[in-house]
Amino acid sequence: xxxxxxxxxxxxxxxxxxxxxxxxxxxxxxxxxxxxxxxxxxxxxxxxxxxxxxxxxxxxxxxxxxxxxxxxxxxxxxxxxxxxxxxxxxxxxxxxxxxxxxxxxxxxxxxxxxxxxxxxxxxxxxxxxxxxxxxxxxxxxxxxxxxxxxxxxxxxxxxxxxxxxxxxxxxxxxxxxxxxxxxxxxxxxxxxxxxxxxxxxxxxxxxxxxxxxxxxxxxxxxxxxxxxxxxxxxxxxxxxxxxxxxxxxxxxxxxxxxxxxxxxxxxxxxxxxxxxxxxxxxxxxxxxxxxxxxxxxxxxxxxxxxxxxxxxxxxxxxxxxxxxxxxxxxxxxxxxxxxxxxxxxxxxxxxxxxxxxxxxxxxxxxxxxxxxxxxxxxxxxxxxxxxxxxxxxxxxxxxxxxxxxxxxxxxxxxxxxxxxxxxxxxxxxxxxxxxxxxxxxxxxxxxxxxxxxxxxxxxxxxxxxxxxxxxxxxxxxxxxxxxxxxxxxxxxxxxxxxxxxxxxxxxxxxxxxxxxxxxxxxxxxxxxxxxxxxxxxxxxxxxxxxxxxxxxxxxxxxxxxxxxxxx
Ligand SMILES: Cc1cc2nc3c(=O)[nH]c(=O)nc-3n(C[C@H](O)[C@H](O)[C@H](O)COP(=O)(O)OP(=O)(O)OC[C@H]3O[C@@H](n4cnc5c(N)ncnc54)[C@H](O)[C@@H]3O)c2cc1C
Numbered sequence: 001x002x003x004x005x006x007x008x009x010x011x012x013x014x015x016x017x018x019x020x021x022x023x024x025x026x027x028x029x030x031x032x033x034x035x036x037x038x039x040x041x042x043x044x045x046x047x048x049x050x051x052x053x054x055x056x057x058x059x060x061x062x063x064x065x066x067x068x069x070x071x072x073x074x075x076x077x078x079x080x081x082x083x084x085x086x087x088x089x090x091x092x093x094x095x096x097x098x099x100x101x102x103x104x105x106x107x108x109x110x111x112x113x114x115x116x117x118x119x120x121x122x123x124x125x126x127x128x129x130x131x132x133x134x135x136x137x138x139x140x141x142x143x144x145x146x147x148x149x150x151x152x153x154x155x156x157x158x159x160x161x162x163x164x165x166x167x168x169x170x171x172x173x174x175x176x177x178x179x180x181x182x183x184x185x186x187x188x189x190x191x192x193x194x195x196x197x198x199x200x201x202x203x204x205x206x207x208x209x210x211x212x213x214x215x216x217x218x219x220x221x222x223x224x225x226x227x228x229x230x231x232x233x234x235x236x237x238x239x240x241x242x243x244x245x246x247x248x249x250x251x252x253x254x255x256x257x258x259x260x261x262x263x264x265x266x267x268x269x270x271x272x273x274x275x276x277x278x279x280x281x282x283x284x285x286x287x288x289x290x291x292x293x294x295x296x297x298x299x300x301x302x303x304x305x306x307x308x309x310x311x312x313x314x315x316x317x318x319x320x321x322x323x324x325x326x327x328x329x330x331x332x333x334x335x336x337x338x339x340x341x342x343x344x345x346x347x348x349x350x351x352x353x354x355x356x357x358x359x360x361x362x363x364x365x366x367x368x369x370x371x372x373x374x375x376x377x378x379x380x381x382x383x384x385x386x387x388x389x390x391x392x393x394x395x396x397x398x399x400x401x402x403x404x405x406x407x408x409x410x411x412x413x414x415x416x417x418x419x420x421x422x423x424x425x426x427x428x429x430x431x432x433x434x435x436x437x438x439x440x441x442x443x444x445x446x447x448x449x450x451x452x453x454x455x456x457x458x459x460x461x462x463x464x465x466x467x468x469x470x471x472x473x474x475x476x477x478x479x480x481x482x483x484x485x486x487x488x489x490x491x492x493x494x495x496x497x498x499x500x501x502x503x504x505x506x507x508x509x510x511x512x513x514x515x516x517x518x519x520x521x522x523x524x525x526x527x528x529x530x531x532x533x534x535x536x537x538x539x540x541x542x543x544x545x546x547x548x549x550x551x552x553x554x555x556x557x558x559x560x561x562x563x564x565x566x567x
Contacts, residue, residue, distance in 0.1 A: 001067045001086045004103055004113055009065045012057045020050035025104060025114045029392040033554055034122035035090075035097040036060055038567055040531055040554075042392040042523040049118070060092035068098075071383075079402060080104050084113060087386055094566055095122045096129075100390035119390035122557055128564060130179045130553075132217055159185040159247070161559060162268060162282040164505065166248050167196045169542040170288035171237060172215055172549065175244045176556035179217070182563060185280070186241075187252040187270055193241050194234030196290075201318030203342045204230040206545075207334070207363060207447040212374035213545035214381060215240055216552060222376070227363070227449075249273075257285060257506060259537055266537060284559050285506075288541040291442060291518070293500025296493045302471035306489065313339050313492035323347030326485060328476055330468065331492035332358045332423070333443045339490050341451040344460050351461040351484065353468070357424035359434045359445035360452055362414055366407040367447045370400075370435050371546070385550040393439065393524035397432045404433030414448065417456035422464050439526070442518055443494055498540070510535045530555045 004023065011019035024030075024046040032041045036056035043052040056062075065088060072086040082105040090097050099120045103113040129135050161177055163170045166188035177184040190196060197204070206213065206228045210220050213228070218240055224232060241248050251273035258267045268280045295314045303310065313335040325348040329340045332354040344350045361367050373384040391399065404427050408415060415425055428437050434445035446452070454460045466478040477483040498518060503511035513534040521527050529540050530551040541548070541555055561567040 001072045001084055001088075001101070001103070004101070004115070005065045005067055005088055009062070012053060012062060015054055015057075017050045017054060020053060021046035023115055024049050024118070025116050028115050028117070029395060030115075030118045030120070031390065031392045032056070032120045033389065034557060035092065035095060035099070035120040036062070038558070038561070040525040042394075042525055044392070044394065044523070060094065063091055065090040077104070080116065081107060083116075085387075087383060090120075091126075094126060094561075096124045096126060097121060098123050098386055100386050102390070117390055117392065117395060119386070121386060121389065122554070125557060125560055125564070125566065128180060128560055130176070130556075131181065132179050158280055159183045159282050160563060161185070161284045161286060162187070162254075162266070162270075162280060163286045163288055163541070164188075164254050165288035165290065165541075166190075166193050166237070166241065166250070167288060167290065168215060168233075168237060168545055169548050169552075170286070171241055171244075171246060171248075172552035173286055173288060173541045173555055174246045174248075175216055175240070176552045177559065178244065178246065180556055180560045182556070182560060184247065185282075186246060186248040187254065188248065188250050189253050191251050192238065193248055193250060194237040196234075197230040197237070198234035199317060200230050201316055201338065201342050202230075203318065203345065204338065205449060206233065207367065207449060208371055208544065208546060209368060209374065211376045211378075211381075212371045214549065215545070216549050218243055219381075254505060257510075259510075259535070261536070264537065282537075283563065284537050284539060286539045286541050286555070286559075287502060287505060289501050289505065291498060291542045292495030293498055294496050294504075295491075296495060297491065298493055300468050300471060300491075305473065306471040307473045308487045308489055311488065311490045313490055314495075316342075316490060318342050319346075324349065325487050327351070327488040327490065328353060328463075328484065328486045329490045329492055331494065332446065333492065333494060334446055335494075336490075336492035337446045337448075337451040339492055340460050341449075341454060343488070343490075344451075344454050348488070349461075350454075350459075351463055351486075352423075352455070353466070353478075354423060354462060354464045355467055356465075357426040359428055359437055360411075360415065360418060360423075360425050361407055361434045361445065361447055362411050363447050363449050366411050367434065369403060369407055370433075374546075381549070388546075389550060393436075393520055396439070397430065397436050400432040400436055401430065404428070404431055407433065414452055414456075418452055421455050421458065422462040423455055424464055440519060498542070502540070506535075506538065510538060514538070514540070531558065 008023055030043045030049040043049045068087045074084045077083040085102040088099045101115055102117045104116045106112045160182050161184045163174050163186040166186045170186050174184045174186045209226050253271045255269040255271050265281050265283050270278050295312050316339050327343045327348045327350045329336050330353045340350050340352050373388050418425055427433055437444040466480045469477045469479045474485045475483050476486055499511055502514050514528055517528040519527050
């Protein structure tokens with residue numbers, strides 16, 4: 001491993017493009033997270049990798065490339081053959097960095113090791129390291145710790161960064177920024193931190209294991225269950241904000257924001273809980289108001305003549321428990337399933353309306369396979385994040401095709417039962433399963449936490465391949481000419497792109513500059529999230545707990561770099 005890393009360093013030092021190209025497989029990748037490009041980039045052929053690395057090395061000298069002690073593993077990969085992988089460290093002129101490399105041994109006589117994946121990632125900006133771990137603040141230094149209650153006196157507070165949204169995304173970026181000594185204020189429209197989870201339906205539990213979900217600096221208690229309830233998440237966010245000393249103002253809204261191009265700062269107006277207005281001049285605004293835009297509200301003919309109760313899934317708070325209530329849930333993504341399950345266990349007669357097909361995977365053993373890197377007794381979480389992010393998306397898609405086949409085998413009875421019940425399933429457009437659906441579209445799948453069994457047992461009925469034609473009184477008529485009577489109609493047809501929430505928070509000019517959010521760009525990196533958006537001083541934070549933990553750090557580093565004039 002050290003030999004390969006040494007050859008890479010010397011090829012770079014000598015600007016020897018041919019030698020660099022020889023170090024990579026024809027389908028090898030180099031992925032960079034800030035270390036050498038100040039962006040998230042994926043380069044996908046030996047020629048592009050060599051050109052990209054040489055250009056980057058011209059900007060940032062790279063030295064001290066060393067495999068981490070005891071990190072190298074050699075094993076037989078299921079599809080690739082003999083594989084060696086290791087994390088490594090290196091430095092540039094501005095940063096200390098880590099990386100991860102996976103080498104494959106040639107099957108010919110040469111026995112050469114070439115890189116399949118090569119990942120470089122910034123850890124710390126030199127001289128501005130995160131105040132954590134070995135660099136925790138001295139006892140006498142309270143800078144950066146402001147009690148939550150003090151944030152109420154924010155009239156005099158003019159933060160460098162304003163974060164809008166105090167969900168886990170907003171709080172993790174605030175914690176990271178505070179650890180880099182950046183004054184940060186978080187505002188949220190809700191009354192209490194955690195209300196974004198607290199106000200959801202009672203049966204909500206997380207769909208990923210706790211080991212994958214820890215927030216930065218402060219893991220969940222080790223006595224907590226493997227799948228957290230919404231109450232635990234809600235309470236933990238409040239505890240986290242308090243323990244990390246974050247400045248959070250609740251019941252507070254952003255009224256307007258204008259960017260001053262000359263002074264590189266915003267003029268922001270926020271509305272305090274008592275209705276008074278406050279002007280702030282942050283250098284940066286981070287929008288962390290959730291991963292989607294508005295709820296989709298399809299036009300349904302006759303909706304004004306509907307005699308039942310119409311609820312959009314995002315507003316569904318549960319509690320519709322009167323037995324015998326006839327409910328139709330439109331949409332079969334995660335929300336549709338959760339609402340249908342909640343209604344059914346409350347005694348309602350539930351039908352789900354499925355227009356096309358849905359990727360369904362068991363929470364265990366299925367979905368858990370995708371998070372196998374994370375375990376309470378396994379590798380440290382920072383190593384798991386490094387190894388996980390070292391896979392560029394084209395490789396993730398390839399690996400997930402293989403994994404999806406294995407999961408489908410394990411979920412054979414579940415999937416057959418669903419098909420028998422008339423529910424259409426799929427594995428994604430290229431058979432790469434639920435995780436790539438999440439990355440590409442943010443939906444179109446369901447991790448089964450019990451609703452599928454209710455469908456298989458016939459307790460929840462399925463109406464498949466049709467749409468609602470019209471409503472009249474309590475009657476819902478479908479496009480196939482059939483109809484049914486319902487008391488409650490729940491519409492769970494997803495959400496618009498997050499760019500819509502940028503538009504409503506920041507206005508058209510900013511939204512147009514930012515463009516589409518989420519989904520993958522031409523190189524296979526996530527669009528606009530956690531990176532430059534096209535609007536100076538404006539950033540987007542969000543995603544799953546597992547994403548927010550590492551990407552909050554990357555975003556904080558980019559903001560710090562601008563604050564200290566490095567970028
Ligand atoms: C059933 C279910 C299970 C899930 N399981 C998992 C899981 O296991 N792991 C996981 O990582 N994710 C899970 N999720 C997804 C998770 O809910 C979202 O990804 C997550 O809530 C996104 O976090 P966020 O901080 O970006 O946004 P949110 O949690 O939506 O927080 C946004 C915050 O911004 C505030 N806000 C919005 N607009 C404004 C405004 N204009 N002004 C001020 N404040 C504003 C809101 O009040 C809210 O507090 C699950 C979701 C569901 C429904």
